[in-house]
Amino acid sequence: MIRHPTQDAGFGVYVHWPFCQSKCPYCDFNSHVRTGGIDEERYLDAFRREIAHAGDMAPGRTVTSIFLGGGTPSLMRPQTTAGLLEAIATSWTIARGAEITLEANPTSVEAERFRGYRAAGVNRVSMGIQALNDGDLRRLGRLHSVAEALAAVDVARRHFPRYSFDLIYARPDQTPAAWKAELERAIGEAADHLSLYQLTIEPGTWFERLHAAGKLAIPDPELSRILYDVTQEVCDRAGLPAYEISNHARPGAESRHNLLYWRYGEYAGVGPGAHGRIMSARGRTATATERSPEDWLARVERHGHGLVEQTVLTREEAGDEFLLMGLRLREGIEPSRYRTISGRMLDHERIQDLLGYGMIAHRAGSRIAVTPAGFPVLDSVVADLAA
């Protein structure tokens, strides 16, 4: 088998579970509410077929990480999770000590299943706590309270060797002082990993409509910058520096699966609306599946897979993706790898300019990384380098 340099970063499997208890007003993930319930067994069968198909597309790999994301995977029965992991083990070899993460919503019902997930093989759980303030949780449309969420964290702590949780900040009316206090409390509850996302108004969401109607005020760029800076300060002091724009960990406790994305490694994506990047003889192939759960199910049952896109990326596209993903990491990128992927060099003059503005810096060896000053304006830095 040919060895591709990108495979050195590992091989991951992303499984998308597209169902949620209710739709949060800020969320534009591929998540769907099915009040009538779903036929979990039938979905599991479809997942099995699609995982087998993915195994044929990328044969012989060793899986270093698995991510069960959503939607809300913690709505599935633990035996479904077990079934999914077995299917993956059938298609590929799962490396010893592979990271297996499940995304969970911190309601009491879901916490009750944590033990089952652990038994199925999950060794890391990532919970969407979102806020430690009941008013804000309600405004975010969450179904859990702070107390319930913290109880779920307790359960996670007992059952999983590793856990993490997400918070959304830069919420309407949030002051830097309030956020600082909330974050410090969160760190007290955290183990060694935290995801801290600034609230983004996404197209097509309820929040977008409110925002457009002037009924939802989010922090302006200046305040949002201050909130970002507070986040870095507090986390740095607590020994949880950002290893990626919105992800913080004690060194060594980074999410391996997410690192795989950012290091532009190889991964298969299965389930409705999942994306993958698979190496083939023709180059890096972007895959995407049908988003609607029912249509995906029908496709898989008919064709054995739900793929609606399989595009071999051009070198320029792959180069863009490499920069987009890699520059999100504190460790930055290896310019020679950019050259291998895109077939061209980074523009020397632009690099000099960005170094001059203090937006990027050289790291160990010949690596280039965005500086703390550059991260808050990362999108512009990337656009500059990619242009």
Next chain:
Amino acid sequence: MTSHPIDTIRNFSIVAHIDHGKSTLADRLIQQTGTLTAREMTEQVLDNMDIEKERGITIKAQTVRLEYRAQDGKDYVLNLMDTPGHVDFAYEVSRSLAACEGSLLVVDASQGVEAQTLANVYQALDANHEIVPVLNKIDLPAAEPDRVKEQIEEVIGLDASDAVPISAKTGIGIDLVLEAIVQRLPPPKGDETAPLKALLVDSWYDAYLGVVVLVRIVDGVLKKGMTIKMMGTGAVYGVDKVGVFRPKMTDVARLGPGEVGFLTGSIKEVADTAVGDTITEDKKPTAAMLPGFKPVQPVVFCGLFPVDAADFEDLRAAMGRLRLNDASFSYEMETSAALGFGFRCGFLGLLHLEIIQERLEREFNLDLISTAPSVVYHLNMRDGTIKELHNPADMPDVMKIETIEEPWIRATILTPDEYLGGILKLCQDRRGVQIDLNYVGKRAMVIYDLPLNEVVFDFYDRLKSISKGYASFDYAVTDYREGDLVKMSILVNAEPVDALSMLVHRDRAESRGRAMCEKLKDLIPRHLFQIPVQAAIGGKIIARETIRALSKDVTAKCYGGDATRKRKLLEKQKEGKKRMRQFGRVEIPQEAFIAALKMDS
């Protein structure tokens, strides 16, 4: 033997202020005479350019032949010319008038006499036209036909007792208009047996037929197969086709005296078909040429550059093509440090500029950047020579200049009384000199002399906003006067942006400079570093603003493995950057150039 006895021909123009309903009246005349069937009709059917349809204005004069059986039982040939109302296209009006004996003066009965009503009627009187006043839009509740009649008599001094009240929208009174045309407008005169003498009214490029020439026959007969000569340019061509507009081009065997129609030949050179030229038969030429037209002088200039330098040759070809359809704009090559290769173009006004730019972009699929509009300055040099300055970037060393002269206009503004104060202040602020102020019914009429330089700079927009759209405006360039003018440069991140430099009056420099810097501050996107924006005269900074560095621009959450979505955004961003111009390290979006010049003081 003409198929149409000359006394049954009527040639007329429809003239009016903008939007008073000329093109709509043309629709009704076309319809009522059965020239087009109901199925073929569209609104303002003669406005056939997309840009005319979208904006609801006429840009290009149009000709159509109507056949009409009058109440006297005779069959008439009516040749209608619909003209544009906007002052920038006055040249189109003057050419149409030269091809006709009479005019329908359309006045919106709910609005009354406006600035271009006056301008156009004076042109028509100048062309010795018989004029039939038509009061349009009487269907509107606000219509006051009697008051407007009085106005016409009082302001223009035209007998309006026989003015025809109509609604071009509902069709009321159209029959009366047709009868008035036949009875009140004179037939053309001409000698069929004399050598061919025809006026070259207009010419344009047609994708299928090549150059099409619009002619008005004065004497003699124009026939297919004839060899003709353009007397002014000396060009000789064989005539392939002769025809009339109904309004589609329809071939006829011949055109006799008094008739209006078109000819085509294998005409390659635009320059050969100069409007106003006299066309005659090559082997039997007429003795004397027609007086022709006053040449148009472009009054506003700006540089047009391709966004993508690789499009320069395409732009050159497009300019040539467009000029075939619009002889009133001119262009010559120009280079700019900031913008590369492009053209310095002359226009009849700002709307003309806007329309040409839009047509170039749309019809020829080009992306263009335009520089600040400027007027033509006369530089009296110390060495005694006189230089014309079309482009502020070409300004010579000030030490070598004795004086600078700038063009002045005489402007006529009509406005409801309540906006008069604001308008006088605007004119005063723009260095205007009041010449006259009186009343036309309830409306005030002010006449001001103004430097054109102050008018190309968003004067019209300001006037419209001060008067909530009720004031009307017309102007003509009168003379050149000395002015205390200085060149103001704009520096972005300490680099001069040649495309934004301009000549301004010394007293106005600081406020213009400040306004420009403020505007640019909002138009130039924040960069990764702080950017000073300065206005300077010589080495002296007269205004300054700072664009702060970007504080926040980052996608917080990454969609798991969905790199595609982020990549698509990046590709858009990269595409956007291509539309930016690089000045040193600063990228300025092209919209900023255009918007920077539309300044609300």
